[in-house]
Amino acid sequence: MEPLRIHQGLVVPLNRPNIDTDQIIPKQFLKRIERSGFGQFLFYNWRFDDQGNPRPDFPLNAPQYKGASILVAGENFGCGSSREHAPWAVQDFGFKVIIAPSYADIFKNNCVKNGILAIQANEEQVQIIMKKAETEGYTVTVNLEEQVVYDHDGFEFHFEIAPYPKEMLLNGWDEIGVTLTYEEKIKQYELSSIR
Structure with missing residues (x-):
């Protein structure tokens, strides 16, 4: 995965609450065995x-x-089943950041595991971004290191993120990548247990 530190991108508004994983990636497209190629089916029925x-x-x-x-x-993004295909589809379509008032816990955790930053903002902040995103070419900058989202018109808010997922995203690590940071210690342990 690629590290995510500062990202500036075009914003698309999807002003709907309770978007579940079956709407994100409908069940008929879950037969693929690889993690790529799901983006073409993102929100397919919509x-x-x-x-x-x-x-x-x-x-x-x-x-x-x-x-x-x-x-x-809108709120409760990623509710429904725990399918990891949902963040795969979001990522494969090209999204690096999601901003919503709330998320289903499993979906949010799966986002981190797949290199997507799921930012929780309050309803007012989300509605401001939604409204601004209705104008053509609206972009925001997301600074994960500073935990801030801002635009060129002075709109800005800070967001919370736990240290572990922040470190994973900043370094572009999945869980295997985190484990590999301890590779030397693992080798030492394996050698000591052989003796």
Whole structure:
């Protein structure tokens, strides 16, 4: 995974609460065995009609949001089943940061494991970003080291993140990567147990 320290990106608003993992990645697309290739199916039932044509009224289909890397959404994002495919789809589509008032715990933890920063902001902050994101080309900068989100108009807020997930994201580590930081100690232990 790539380290995430400071990220500036185009924001796309998805002003809906309780977006569950079955809407993020519908069950019919869970047959893939690799972690890539899920982005094309992100929010599939909302992005496409029954014939597979893009719905023009869905934000991710709008030309002004092409290439967006920051998703702002309503409360309880990622609720539903614990499928890890949901953050895989979010990441594969190109999102590096999600901003929402609240998340399902399992989804938020799976985001960290897959290099996505899920920022919890209060409802007022989220609504400000939603409104600003309705204008074309709205970007924000996320500074994970300083734990701050800001734009070029003076809007700014600080966010909380626990030290362990922060370290994982800053270094681009998944759980295997964290384990490998102890590789020398593991080797020493293995050698000492052989004797």
